[in-house]
Amino acid sequence: MNALVWILGGLLVILAIAWVFRFAAQKATDNKPYFRDMPLSVAFGYVFAAAALLLSIWYFFQPKAVDGVPSAGVIFFRWAVIGLLGFAAAAWVFRTVFRNVGSENSKKLFRSMPLTAAFGVMIIIIYAIVSIFAGLIAPYGQEEILGAANVVAGGDPAIGGNPEYPLGTDQIGRDILSRLIYGAQNTVGIAFVTTCLAFFLGGTLGFLAAVLGGWLDQLLSRMVDALMAIPSLIFSLLLMTIATAWAGSEAWLVTIYMIFIIAVIDSTRVFRLSRAVGQSIVVMDYIEAAKLRGEGMGYLIFREILPNALAPLLAEFGLRFCFVFLTIASLSFLGVGIQPPKADWGTMVRDLSPFINYASFAPNAAVTPLLAAGAIALLTVAVNFVVDWMLHKSSGLKE
Amino acid sequence: MSDLLLKIRGLKIEGRSDETWNPIINGIDVDLKKGEVLGMIGESGAGKSTVGLAAMGYTRDGVRISEGSVEFDGVDLVKASAAVKRALLGKRIAYVAQSAAASFNPAHKLIDQHTEGPVQHGVSSRGESELDGIELYRRLRLPNPEEIGFRYPHQVSGGQLQRAMTAMAMACRPDLIIFDEPTTALDVTTQIEVLASIRDIVEQFDTAAIYITHDLAVVAQMADKIKVLLKGDEVEEADTRTMLTAPTEDYTKSLWAVRSFERPAKPAINVNATPVVSVRNVTAAYGTVDVLHDVSFDIHAGRTVAVVGESGSGKSTAARCITGLLPPRIGHIEFDGQQLPLSYKQRDKSQLRQAQMIYQMADTALNPRKSIGETIGRPVEFYMGLKGREKRKRVEELLAEIELEPTEYFNRLPSELSGGQKQRIGIARALAAEPQFIICDEVTSALDQLVAEGILRLLAKLQDELGLSYMFITHDLATVRSIADEVVVMKDGEVVEQGPKKEMFKPPHHAYTDLLLSSVPEMDPDWLTNLLQERGVDNIGDAAVDKM
Numbered sequence: 001m002n003a004l005v006w007i008l009g010g011l012l013v014i015l016a017i018a019w020v021f022r023f024a025a026q027k028a029t030d031n032k033p034y035f036r037d038m039p040l041s042v043a044f045g046y047v048f049a050a051a052a053l054l055l056s057i058w059y060f061f062q063p064k065a066v067d068g069v070p071s072a073g074v075i076f077f078r079w080a081v082i083g084l085l086g087f088a089a090a091a092w093v094f095r096t097v098f099r100n101v102g103s104e105n106s107k108k109l110f111r112s113m114p115l116t117a118a119f120g121v122m123i124i125i126i127y128a129i130v131s132i133f134a135g136l137i138a139p140y141g142q143e144e145i146l147g148a149a150n151v152v153a154g155g156d157p158a159i160g161g162n163p164e165y166p167l168g169t170d171q172i173g174r175d176i177l178s179r180l181i182y183g184a185q186n187t188v189g190i191a192f193v194t195t196c197l198a199f200f201l202g203g204t205l206g207f208l209a210a211v212l213g214g215w216l217d218q219l220l221s222r223m224v225d226a227l228m229a230i231p232s233l234i235f236s237l238l239l240m241t242i243a244t245a246w247a248g249s250e251a252w253l254v255t256i257y258m259i260f261i262i263a264v265i266d267s268t269r270v271f272r273l274s275r276a277v278g279q280s281i282v283v284m285d286y287i288e289a290a291k292l293r294g295e296g297m298g299y300l301i302f303r304e305i306l307p308n309a310l311a312p313l314l315a316e317f318g319l320r321f322c323f324v325f326l327t328i329a330s331l332s333f334l335g336v337g338i339q340p341p342k343a344d345w346g347t348m349v350r351d352l353s354p355f356i357n358y359a360s361f362a363p364n365a366a367v368t369p370l371l372a373a374g375a376i377a378l379l380t381v382a383v384n385f386v387v388d389w390m391l392h393k394s395s396g397l398k399e
Numbered sequence: 400m401s402d403l404l405l406k407i408r409g410l411k412i413e414g415r416s417d418e419t420w421n422p423i424i425n426g427i428d429v430d431l432k433k434g435e436v437l438g439m440i441g442e443s444g445a446g447k448s449t450v451g452l453a454a455m456g457y458t459r460d461g462v463r464i465s466e467g468s469v470e471f472d473g474v475d476l477v478k479a480s481a482a483v484k485r486a487l488l489g490k491r492i493a494y495v496a497q498s499a500a501a502s503f504n505p506a507h508k509l510i511d512q513h514t515e516g517p518v519q520h521g522v523s524s525r526g527e528s529e530l531d532g533i534e535l536y537r538r539l540r541l542p543n544p545e546e547i548g549f550r551y552p553h554q555v556s557g558g559q560l561q562r563a564m565t566a567m568a569m570a571c572r573p574d575l576i577i578f579d580e581p582t583t584a585l586d587v588t589t590q591i592e593v594l595a596s597i598r599d600i601v602e603q604f605d606t607a608a609i610y611i612t613h614d615l616a617v618v619a620q621m622a623d624k625i626k627v628l629l630k631g632d633e634v635e636e637a638d639t640r641t642m643l644t645a646p647t648e649d650y651t652k653s654l655w656a657v658r659s660f661e662r663p664a665k666p667a668i669n670v671n672a673t674p675v676v677s678v679r680n681v682t683a684a685y686g687t688v689d690v691l692h693d694v695s696f697d698i699h700a701g702r703t704v705a706v707v708g709e710s711g712s713g714k715s716t717a718a719r720c721i722t723g724l725l726p727p728r729i730g731h732i733e734f735d736g737q738q739l740p741l742s743y744k745q746r747d748k749s750q751l752r753q754a755q756m757i758y759q760m761a762d763t764a765l766n767p768r769k770s771i772g773e774t775i776g777r778p779v780e781f782y783m784g785l786k787g788r789e790k791r792k793r794v795e796e797l798l799a800e801i802e803l804e805p806t807e808y809f810n811r812l813p814s815e816l817s818g819g820q821k822q823r824i825g826i827a828r829a830l831a832a833e834p835q836f837i838i839c840d841e842v843t844s845a846l847d848q849l850v851a852e853g854i855l856r857l858l859a860k861l862q863d864e865l866g867l868s869y870m871f872i873t874h875d876l877a878t879v880r881s882i883a884d885e886v887v888v889m890k891d892g893e894v895v896e897q898g899p900k901k902e903m904f905k906p907p908h909h910a911y912t913d914l915l916l917s918s919v920p921e922m923d924p925d926w927l928t929n930l931l932q933e934r935g936v937d938n939i940g941d942a943a944v945d946k947m
Binding site for chain 1: 478480481722723724743746747748751755756758760763764765766767768769777778781782828832
């Protein structure tokens with residue numbers, strides 16, 4: 001009850017300040033249309049945002065520990081803010097460097113790039129490098145069991161860390177940093193292959209259904225409907241259980257099966273999209289002109305339709321990649337995805353999840369499962385930023 | 400206060416593109432008295448619509464009024480606050496958009512949308528404005544005025560929607576209405592009705608109006624004075640009669656002269672010659688409904704056959720039968736005396752090559768992702784087997800033929816071309832196949848008059864040089880007059896009348912041909928009045944006026 005009164009009171013005060021702010025701005029700027037026509041809600045938003053910003057700054061500078069007990073909230077908040085600002089600064093530096101280095105075309109590209117896209121490109125490049133050269137970068141092997149188990153992240157011996165393992169070790173003593181690096185190779189690589197396969201399948205069939213129509217369209221669409229009617233995670237879980245039984249002791253076969261299963265399930269979404277996009281393109285006069293010219297199906301799909309469907313498909317690719325990635329992580333988390341001892345981020349989150357219980361008194365120990373989760377989140381955000389930017393660019397070209 | 404209702408002074412408008420503000424309108428003045436109608440004409444891109452919207456103190460997104468004032472009844476709409484504008488717009492200033500079909504909300508009945516304004520502005524109650532709506536529908540001569548408002552937009556025709564929209568604009572009895580090309584999308588016969596009803600209702604309520612159009616003949620009927628715009632500048636302004644009889648500026652004269660293009664008549668056809676294309680007793684159906692009934696006509700070498708009729712008359716369907724997109728149910732198509740397979744899928748490459756098509760909407764007829772060189776190069780490669788340098792040379796020849804600078808346009812995308820240039824690319828693509836016969840489906844109806852005339856002249860030139868035959872589908876009789884050799888009039892899927900152009904434009908006509916011919920607006924400002932008197936529809940029933 002008390003909290004409710006506080007919240008309401010606070011909002012009312014902000015509202016009052018907002019009114020005063022707008023009034024003052026109108027007077028100060030001699031009734032500029034921007035302030036004159038500003039709705040109170042917008043003024044409220046500005047004041048509210050300012051208040052939230054002030055509150056965050058105040059919270060940021062609270063002491064890290066009170067009477068020897070670490071205040072976990074403050075510590076995590078600081079990490080988040082420092083991480084955010086750090087990434088923004090890194091992206092800015094990255095963009096500035098490439099605005100001045102490289103070929104004329106790439107310079108031009110970076111000049112028109114928003115910071116979010118630069119961030120995305122940077123992260124994707126880093127992930128690509130890390131996953132390609134995982135064996136060279138990682139200090140230890142992904143399966144290597146080292147002497148010390150449960151070393152806390154941070155490398156500070158006073159709280160149970162070890163400078164040799166900057167991100168600590170897991171319960172059986174494998175270096176977490178090395179496993180994260182190898183995880184990039186396994187998880188990202190497999191997700192990429194799976195997404196490409198899903199797009200090849202779904203895209204081709206979708207366009208084919210759009211161009212030919214009739215019974216083929218009906219058949220494919222109803223099959224896709226049937227597949228989509230089954231919840232995808234449960235369906236893939238079911239199929240993966242069967243696949244694991246088939247594969248027997250061959251762990252690599254499970255991975256191959258997984259790629260195909262997820263690709264087929266995800267291709268249903270791609271099919272729907274490409275069919276819908278294709279249908280709106282097929283009615284265009286230039287398709288009719290090409291048909292009347294006597295062009296074959298391959299030319300129609302890949303030369304006339306595909307270039308025009310690229311923008312929505314690209315956007316879908318970004319999203320689909322994230323979903324596939326998360327599906328693989330969840331399957332691994334559930335124990336049927338990428339098989340141990342291979343490192344992958346989903347499995348790491350599952351294996352290390354008990355550490356999260358230490359969050360309130362030992363933030364450095366609790367952070368271990370979050371590292372793998374953070375790696376997943378970072379890539380997801382980065383891919384989406386890049387896709388947003390590409391979409392913006394391609395739609396801008398069309399006026 | 401003066402009797403000026405709208406006073407625009409030094410209006411400058413800028414649009415944002417490529418991160419900078421570029422001028423769209425460079426200083427325009429407008430004076431409009433109460434009850435006066437100003438016609439605003441110009442090509443597309445001249446800034447007509449932008450000025451029209453600015454007269455309401457409104458600009459589209461990414462556009463701003465940088466200088467000048469728009470005074471409506473003493474209130475400067477440029478400086479006015481959003482609240483002041485809200486009180487004026489809809490109530491004292493109304494807007495009628497070009498496409499009523501796209502502007503009505505398809506989820507609400509017409510009357511619900513009609514009454515929204517008056518109720519919102521507190522002019523009348525829902526019940527009153529509903530009755531008033533029915534009254535307005537009656538005055539605009541909509542069929543079943545009591546009932547039509549209770550339909551959804553998709554249940555009424557285009558012309559009726561346009562009138563319903565005019566009624567909606569009149570709902571609050573505004574002092575000023577902006578009409579933005581309200582009849583451009585309509586057939587000639589429908590256009591007459593809409594024009595007549597708009598003119599009457601504007602006169603009855605003494606409403607001032609700005610009438611934006613690119614059709615001179617239309618503006619001649621509607622406006623008291625005319626303002627000509629070109630690329631954001633005013634060319635000249637004068638009252639309608641002066642403007643029509645004695646325009647002073649060269650640009651205006653060129654606009655007026657467009658309608659004079661006419662090809663010399665060709666010698667009579669040799670009756671024994673085999674026609675290039677011959678449509679024989681074609682009946683065709685979409686699904687189970689026949690849309691063409693026993694249609695026959697011939698197209699001879701080097702001739703242009705214009706197929707005219709309103710939308711829905713089956714003109715385009717006939718073209719689809721010839722190309723084989725819609726195989727006829729009964730009858731067949733002959734090419735050079737040889738019977739063609741009914742479906743395009745069964746025709747071979749050389750048969751497909753001989754008949755090419757040019758489309759109405761150049762925007763959808765060109766693949767937006769392909770450069771001009773690729774678009775024109777494809778048929779060259781596909782039919783002629785030319786590759787590499789030879790292909791490029793041929794494409795450049797074709798570009799020169801359609802009067803575009805080859806090196807400049809080769810690598811451009813369609814989005815970097817104007818409407819007329821796109822249409823020329825469409826022509827070049829058809830020519831690339833080196834056909835004998837080209838179907839032109841409303842190729843000029845989406846273009847400005849000056850540009851359209853250029854296209855017609857180009858087509859005529861190509862015909863003389865290459866001996867092409869054209870099937871020219873159009874609803875515009877002015878186009879027919881300028882380019883056709885023979886005319887086929889269609890209505891409801893049947894050929895009503897056909898023959899050489901000379902005979903077709905001379906009485907006696909079939910009743911329908913007569914209706915079509917007389918509905919084409921002429922430059923004479925009294926034309927509409929005279930026509931309506933002739934047809935016995937006098938200005939709106941007087942009884943209706945007395946009631947108000």
